[in-house]
Amino acid sequence: MQRAYGPSVRRRRLNVRLRKYREQRGETTGQVARALGWQQTKVSKIETGERKKVTPEELDGLLDYYGEHSPEVREALHECARLGNQRGWWARYRELLPSGLPDFEVEASVIKTYECQVVPGLLQTPDYAEAVFRANLVRSDQEIAKRLEGRMKRQEVLNRVDPPEYWVIVDEAVLRRTVGSRQVMAQQLRHLTHMAARHNVNISVLPFDEGAHPATMGSFVIMEYIDPMDAGIGYVETPTSSLYVEDPAEVSELNSLFAGAQGAALSPGRSLTFIGDVIESLEA
Structure with a gap:
């Protein structure tokens, strides 16, 4: 690609x-x-x-x-x-992707994500993503279909010949919350295990047993770049807007929060076992 x-x-x-x-x-x-x-x-x-x-x-x-x-x-x-001055592929979804996040994802060499609510968008299956979009009851079928198309297109960043390193920490709540149905959820979690087998994807689970941890503030994304002129940038979503964090001190703070959450999370190997146990409970 x-x-x-x-x-x-x-x-x-x-x-x-x-x-x-x-x-x-x-x-x-x-x-x-x-x-x-x-x-x-x-x-x-x-x-x-x-x-x-x-x-x-x-x-x-x-x-x-x-x-x-x-x-x-x-x-x-x-x-x-x-x-x-030119426009990327996501321009056609601009009204649905107002944050412009794909602008920054496509050139990132490293993407680090902590997610406490739902599976990160880059790892969502179509059925899971549709269920997430339908949770907003005011969206039409046409809007949901276009959002889903954009979400799947955005995931192609992980399918490049030179994909970014993708470090993901998901709270246990992400795995336990049944989105769509038990079947949709089991399929989504199996997809996580398949993606975790890629050389550039690392998925860790932060279990409930860890209690309070450095990233209890909420979900965020950090993107880093190869070109020294492109400083790292953070991204945080709120219910009504999105925020880019560019101040070096604030980006450093996000990196510290991510490192703290990573230290509290299970290793990628133990995380796969944990996800497998959740899948079994869904299919029981």
């Missing part, structure tokens, strides 16, 4: 590089804007990503001002600007 790219990742890479250039000069966005004859908000919005499109002329103006004359670097940054 051909590797996709994340427009948001490219925009973020460009924004970070431009901000570093400015900071190295010890200037404010207002000073840069005045030197270029721009509005201060224009420079600020380019750096924060609020301005989605940066034209070749604008980028050349910034790079000339910052003294970046390397042809290789300029070409790479122009590519970031160009690809950042």
